[in-house]
């Protein structure tokens with residue numbers, strides 16, 4: 001795992017925007033020496049929404065010293081994988097082939113699902129958003145509600 005982390009950490013830092021830098025700064029309080037933020041540009045708005053929603057809800061998000069959220073080919077049918085689950089890092093891979101077929105609401109659902117696995121260590125079925133199979137037709141109201149239930153779940157558990 002350490003070799004993997006080191007390998008990831010020496011990747012060039014790309015696609016940084018002001019908001020991503022804000023997350024990067026916040027991560028620096030964690031006592032790990034490697035500190036990298038590498039998020040695919042197309043995924044950044046979804047990470048920022050997640051971050052803003054959690055902030056607004058008063059939930060402290062600990063991403064860890066390494067935040068890598070990227071498109072990586074995954075096996076057929078798999079939307080994303082949260083490798084950082086149960087680790088003090090955030091490493092999420094998103095299936096680029098399936099991403100290209102998804103609606104904006106699908107993408108919100110998938111990113112919140114993977115981020116909730118990764119940063120809150122949530123398991124499948126713990127709340128609506130953590131169901132392992134994404135509903136076929138998602139509208140904004142459904143996803144907004146799933147996010148609301150996620151926040152309630154996190155607050156209830158804490």
Ligand SMILES: [Zn+2]
Pocket residue numbers: 113117124131132
């Ligand atoms: Zn999952």
